Amino acid sequence: MAEVENGRGAEKAPAVAFTALKPWLVVDAPKASDAVQFYKTAFGAEEVSRVMHPKRKAEHELPLVLSAELKLGSATIVVSDLINDSSAPVKTAVTGGMFCLETEDVESAVATAVTAGAAAEGEISEGDGACCSGRVGKVKDPYGNIWLICSPPKKCADVAA
């Protein structure tokens, strides 16, 4: 059992430090390769590395992506083919996440994503949440993920103060 060390108060963080958080997007095999290309075109993501699945299954015509790491702005996302194999970290269907992407140019970002194949959902409007408090557009990518494209929330500093 772990002991939660607690120096600064009753509801404070444990001592374990995390150095990175990477959202992991799982798509139906063998679409991960297409998805990587989509994120490059739609959001300007850059591929950092790609690891293919070592066992190419006979029923799949294309080699499967075990994990591809993409840099998207200052963040990193991971894209995988959904593989039902005991050696794979991903065994269950987890498809469809939601993400807030911040940019100074919401209109161009939405237009670029739509040109790349994303579906616009509604009009660009003013958000009122902690994340998207500026202008916000919403697109759904071909793999079931929703992207809120927002101007940076300048009011967040006041809210948190």
Next chain:
Amino acid sequence: MAEVENGRGAEKAPAVAFTALKPWLVVDAPKASDAVQFYKTAFGAEEVSRVMHPKRKAEHELPLVLSAELKLGSATIVVSDLINDSSAPVKTAVTGGMFCLETEDVESAVATAVTAGAAAEGEISEGDGACCSGRVGKVKDPYGNIWLICSPPKKCADVAA
């Protein structure tokens, strides 16, 4: 063995720059408040800001969270109650994402998360993907999200070089 490809190819980014990417976790209302507490206890997340839903519905005993922003390591996540309301940015059930969380102390991080209420899935083992190429544990949180807790992938620098 896994095949490693290097993806610094010809496809280049569009001109739109993104300054942040924030995974947005949606939980069944009114559990967002509990979820925020869970992420504080399990992963040491710190709450940056919280915006409540302006219209408190009669059928809900607790006020609903429109969005709470949490700092988790160097990243930010957003947690919301799932609200079916035309004014809310979140209208569809999007529950269950997957995330890779990097830390030097996988064992303690997994143990802390489990103590906080997450379910361990399998044993801590050696990963072989682009994200989790070191030691990796897997937990599922009470809200349907899967967290791969990994040691930093030291080989990634070589892979990307």
